Amino acid sequence: MASLDAREFTVGAAAGFALAMCAAYAYQQRERKRDTARKPIGRRRSLTSDQSYLQGQRSDARPHHTAAVKAWQRAKDDVLSQFRAKYPAGFGSELVLLSQIKVDNVFLLPVPHLSDYHEGADLPNRMGIGCANKEELQQSYNKLMGDQDVIIHDIVRKPNADPVTTAYLRAGPRDVTHFNPCKVRAAIVTCGGLCPGLNNVIQGIVRALISLYGAEKVYGVRGGYQGFSDPNFPPVELTLANVVGLQHKGGTMIGTGRGSFDLDKTMGFLKQNRISQLYVVGGDGTHRAANKIAEEARRLKLNIAVCGIPKTIDNDIDLIDRAFGFNTAVEEAQAAIESAQTEARCNLPNGIGIVKLMGRHSGFIAVHATMCSGDVDLCLVPEVPVVMDGPKGCLPHLERVLDRKGFAVIVVAEGAGEEILGRAVEVDKGGNRKLPELGKWLKDEIGTFFDKRGKPTTVKYIDPSYMIRSVPANASDAIYTALLAQNAVHGAMAGYTAFSVGMANNRLVYIPISSLVKNSPRIMDPMGRTWERVLSVTGQPNTAVKIDSTSAAISTRTII
Numbered sequence: 001m002a003s004l005d006a007r008e009f010t011v012g013a014a015a016g017f018a019l020a021m022c023a024a025y026a027y028q029q030r031e032r033k034r035d036t037a038r039k040p041i042g043r044r045r046s047l048t049s050d051q052s053y054l055q056g057q058r059s060d061a062r063p064h065h066t067a068a069v070k071a072w073q074r075a076k077d078d079v080l081s082q083f084r085a086k087y088p089a090g091f092g093s094e095l096v097l098l099s100q101i102k103v104d105n106v107f108l109l110p111v112p113h114l115s116d117y118h119e120g121a122d123l124p125n126r127m128g129i130g131c132a133n134k135e136e137l138q139q140s141y142n143k144l145m146g147d148q149d150v151i152i153h154d155i156v157r158k159p160n161a162d163p164v165t166t167a168y169l170r171a172g173p174r175d176v177t178h179f180n181p182c183k184v185r186a187a188i189v190t191c192g193g194l195c196p197g198l199n200n201v202i203q204g205i206v207r208a209l210i211s212l213y214g215a216e217k218v219y220g221v222r223g224g225y226q227g228f229s230d231p232n233f234p235p236v237e238l239t240l241a242n243v244v245g246l247q248h249k250g251g252t253m254i255g256t257g258r259g260s261f262d263l264d265k266t267m268g269f270l271k272q273n274r275i276s277q278l279y280v281v282g283g284d285g286t287h288r289a290a291n292k293i294a295e296e297a298r299r300l301k302l303n304i305a306v307c308g309i310p311k312t313i314d315n316d317i318d319l320i321d322r323a324f325g326f327n328t329a330v331e332e333a334q335a336a337i338e339s340a341q342t343e344a345r346c347n348l349p350n351g352i353g354i355v356k357l358m359g360r361h362s363g364f365i366a367v368h369a370t371m372c373s374g375d376v377d378l379c380l381v382p383e384v385p386v387v388m389d390g391p392k393g394c395l396p397h398l399e400r401v402l403d404r405k406g407f408a409v410i411v412v413a414e415g416a417g418e419e420i421l422g423r424a425v426e427v428d429k430g431g432n433r434k435l436p437e438l439g440k441w442l443k444d445e446i447g448t449f450f451d452k453r454g455k456p457t458t459v460k461y462i463d464p465s466y467m468i469r470s471v472p473a474n475a476s477d478a479i480y481t482a483l484l485a486q487n488a489v490h491g492a493m494a495g496y497t498a499f500s501v502g503m504a505n506n507r508l509v510y511i512p513i514s515s516l517v518k519n520s521p522r523i524m525d526p527m528g529r530t531w532e533r534v535l536s537v538t539g540q541p542n543t544a545v546k547i548d549s550t551s552a553a554i555s556t557r558t559i560i
């Protein structure tokens, strides 16, 4: 399943050659056009050897075209005209060959498949396949995905970097289903903290299972993993009727919870209810548990597909561009920041507004909300040490801001400042450390600091964190969740297991859960450009220090 076959490779190589040829030719053409008035510019001094060579072929530069060069030129002309015919958009004429950027080999991150240990039904897949007695309601999918449809992971390339890349399996319907869709009994569970879009995911899965595939039964397991074992929370049946309008409501209609994961009881529930597809919606903790369920199902040779849908407003799940709900959270945070700004601006003299935003290990919401707002003067996140005094201190920075404009706005991510407040030891039911409240502490510190200087301040502390995560998904997240839900179902129906569905480089992909959780939770790179952009917005002193990348997963993904 994982390897690319020889034919594909040859086609790929031919396409690569064609691209290189037409790029070379295009470059030469452009050079000709520019020829008469061209002055040397800095960038051109570091021409690649291929580019220098091409330049050398210009008739005016070296008037010694040989027959071989002319033949080469003709071959390139052919390739270019073929390329232009295929891509009439016209950008072919702009291409330049970058000879130091190479991708020779693509390695797929393979997703486990139930057919590795269990025979599948292998039925031809059609939209509405479940409507067996209503053939007219069925139709072919416009695009079916195969095991060689991939999305390249490492899209950022540098000269002379390793000419290899990893790739993900592209999500989507497959030509055959591993399960007989009409016999599928599925269960959905939502775990961890709330997140905008949970209800959309539930609705999307139910609709895809029933409308696209005609599944027999869909259960909602209530209250997170405890719903597998707690008789006080019996499962609910999910139907097309009872998910109507769900997308307009925040929260999760089946409830959520932390803790109480019991592998044996969960397996017992799955067997007793003859569940063949399990959809778990949650963060890295939830996915770790999901992986254990998939491993146990494999050990017991149970024909159960386990599919994860990454959820967390903290956006700290590795590999994917962003988790659903994050975009809504950033948008929703704007109202709180705006209120803080209004309070700060109107409470004279020296009004200061502090907004606390969620982000246990990572400050993604805080930094993106800061960049989006443009009103924030100080942004504190877990990845960057909080320094109170001295030339890089946040208190002297605030004083400068107050002197300049009379008020200030601060955004604090909940996990920030552990290095000054001490590392918490207490944990919640899910094993997550309870964090010290930097925002509240900061409020007092600011008061004391400015009192000592004889500058009265009014500090307002706003904590909108639970309001932010309980709202319905915005348009962007609503679309994202719809895509996630449908593709989760396509993947499970195809027989993939122990996988999660997510967006990578703006395309939906299937990722093995083991890879997804390996480096989660991820954090923002304090030496990266996101933080640099925050600094440029807030004007605060940079207190970032390099983080050992072997001890923390530093995000390299585009976030929004």
Ligand SMILES: Nc1ncnc2c1ncn2[C@@H]1O[C@H](COP(=O)(O)OP(=O)(O)O)[C@@H](O)[C@H]1O
Pocket (backbone or CB within 6 Å): 191, 192, 193, 224, 225, 226, 257, 258, 259, 260, 261, 282, 283, 284, 285, 286, 287, 288, 289, 292, 311, 312, 429, 430, 431, 432
């Ligand atoms: N390593 C693990 N193994 C098994 N279950 C886990 C593990 N980590 C977390 N869980 C369970 O997953 C659920 C959600 O975990 P939590 O960390 O609270 O949220 P999230 O999934 O959003 O990170 C909880 O029920 C918790 O008990």
Ligand SMILES: O=P(O)(O)OC[C@H]1O[C@](O)(COP(=O)(O)O)[C@@H](O)[C@@H]1O
Pocket (backbone or CB within 6 Å): 191, 192, 193, 194, 283, 311, 312, 313, 314, 358, 359, 360, 414, 428, 469
């Ligand atoms: O108070 P709760 O419900 O435990 O949730 C608080 C936590 O939930 C989050 O919003 C998201 O957490 P998870 O993604 O781990 O569920 C964190 O930022 C925050 O620390």
